[in-house]
Amino acid sequence: MSIIQVKGGGGTVGLERTSFVGARVPNEIRAIIKPLSKIDKATFKKILKVIVSEIQGVELTFEDLRPLLNETLTEEVLAVLYCGLDELVRRALKLPHSSLKKENFIQDLQDLQIPESFHEDLVAVVAGAKRSQIDSHLEDNRPRLPSLENLAWRTDVAISTGVLNRVLVRGVTMEMTLSDGSIKDFEMTVSKFQELRFHVASVLSEMEKLEKHSILKIKD
Known part of the structure; x- marks a missing residue:
């Protein structure tokens, strides 16, 4: 109820x-x-x-x-x-x-x-x-998916590739540690990393605004 x-x-x-x-x-x-x-x-x-x-x-x-x-x-x-x-x-x-x-x-x-x-x-x-x-x-x-225990990231620089001798492209390597002990790694560009940070900050901001909204409150 x-x-x-x-x-x-x-x-x-x-x-x-x-x-x-x-x-x-x-x-x-x-x-x-x-x-x-x-x-x-x-x-x-x-x-x-x-x-x-x-x-x-x-x-x-x-x-x-x-x-x-x-x-x-x-x-x-x-x-x-x-x-x-x-x-x-x-x-x-x-x-x-x-x-x-x-x-x-x-x-x-x-x-x-x-x-x-x-x-x-x-x-x-x-x-x-x-x-x-x-x-x-x-x-x-209850059925549940593993939750996020820790998130680490680092910036890597690709100096060269098999085609080009000099590249110097930055990338971000993400490492997620889940509650079931598994570790997931993936890479993204710096621009995508900044986009991720922006969207996370936006969601947190919207959640904070929603909690302060007086039009709809659920009480026990």
Whole structure:
């Protein structure tokens, strides 16, 4: 959930809160509304427990859910519930703990028509004692590209080539050290290096201006 503050020309400020699932409710979550009304709290807690275990990295199969099957809770219905609840929980966990207020989360669940008897269990997952442990696991295991650890450069002068005896052309050799330990080298002309410096400085300047802009601010 985020609160967007928009300041109009007359100085008035309007606040608009977005649901933790986003402006558009995913189809997976829409599909669980009716099936949820047909299961009891104990069954819901068991499904939720399996979902949380899977999010924390425990390898699970459908056999872990098979004991829940009965005449009402068929494989098809269970699959719908699992996918929808998994999407709902993951959407909630994407938001920082400090941003997802309990009262707003419950209000969003009501708007989604999630039965009130299940609110407490969902709150316990996204705002309970294990939230920090879940966040830590998700952060450590999320897909990511290597980040830039260090950037070094030097100026080289080409004195001669195989064709010309005297060239004296300057060039810049860049060396990037990435977080995975790999080192990437590449060369560029001095003019391209100056162009790179200019564009980096321009981006940093624009970012600083944007942070100071009062027309759009996001508050936790």
